[in-house]
Amino acid sequence: MIQIIDLHKSFGENRVLQGVNLTIEKGETLVIIGRSGSGKSVLIKHLIGLIRPDRGEIYVDGVETTCLKEDKLGQIRRKFAILFQGAALFDSLTVLQNVSFGLEKYTDFSQEKIEELAREALQRVGLREVESLMPHELSGGMKKRVGLARAIAYRPEIILYDEPSTGIDPIRADAINDLIIQMKKELRVTSVVITHDMVSTYKVADRVAMLYKGKIIKVGAPDEIKNSENPVIQQFITGAAVGPIKEW
């Protein structure tokens, strides 16, 4: 279980997070929605310790992580995997080396075992015969799938998805949504998805949280969000240009 308590983060004058409170239950898929630039990516990067907060606490399975030193934080990071928005594959490594990377760092397995597990992860996301390709030879959708294979290869307990459907066509986006659901079922992972794509949200979410002006303004089941009377939430989920959200 992850507990976020009164999380604050500013970059210069820009106050991105202004007291976020959120609980993520084990095994659930929580989708965090919000406008572009609302701080969703900043929020999930706090979970894995890529950014440290100005104030507030984050508990991962009861361990407070914001004040941990790097070596201790490494043990917490082992529980997590993150699928980055642009996949963030390492340009200088092949697909197989990319997928093997986490296994090499987090396990003591032999090279043969690592490659076997990496190939298994690639098969799980439906990729074959791409292992010797370089990332620049892949399409956007394939990159995301390789990124997901890299994320699941070392069997994390929590997968963070940063805008998984952004930048790819609707069909590939839906395939990614299916993979998120498949990972949850097969690997029993906790998933945190950040997106502004409501189609994806309704398909994958157990619960939805909306981030607005640096705070979580609503958490609930997809239907609760859909039927919310909060005009900010309604404007966001319907994608209306006119409403209480005025700034572009």
Added chain:
Amino acid sequence: MRGSLIWNSKPLKPKMVPQKKQNIFFFFLQQMGEVGLLLGQTLKGLFTKPWEKRNFIHQLEEVGVKSLPVVSLTAAFGGLVFGLQTYIGFHRYIGPGSEAYGGPIISLGLAKELIPILVGLMVSGRVGSAMAAEIGTMRITEQIDALISLGANPVRYLVVPRMLASIIMLPCLTLYGDIIGMLGGYFYNIFLMGVNRYIYLRNTLLYMEFWDVLSGLIKAGFFGGIIAIVGCWQGLKTEAGAAGVGRATTRAVVISSILILIFNFFLSKALPADLGR
């Protein structure tokens, strides 16, 4: 992210976040602090496992082998022009026939000053810029974040192999450049100007010391360290997309070139002229 030192993920205290009206002295200290911090982590990483052998070997090739063509050309023409000016100097001020005594001066000047600096500046332009651009691109495409999330330490994975490869390969390139440069000076004086080969070689071997070459190699090792640390530092602090990568690349070359010239003077001053014959 603005104001954060991503290579150790530690937050800057609010008062350390660059402000619009900060003074230049404070800014300078902050930059020095960043470099010092990175250098400390890199030196620590040099002596801590796991070593990134694959990256290290790749960097040996990038810094060393791939710099051979540019170093060959630079050293050859550096040697030729230094041979030319030394010939003119002897011919004009001491007189015709004295040019053959220029051999040790050419070799000494090349080995102690010209070749280490030329190699340093050329490698800074070729490799330092590439380090800043590659790491900067990794930074803005979240590959550095991916490294951290997958259990790798960016300093150990990216900076340490580059630092070690540069410290090893710069002296190797300089030694190679010394040979090419001296051959250039020899070629100009002996084959183009008809200087007495026997006297030229005898004087060169008589007055040239092993220390002259070694002191140039020691300086080259320092220049390698400067190129790597500045290139990686600029790459790791890259912000704001492609334009940011461009700025980081330019800054890496400018800063490391200036530092090479400054350090060259102080190292020349600090290293003894000879080891006491």
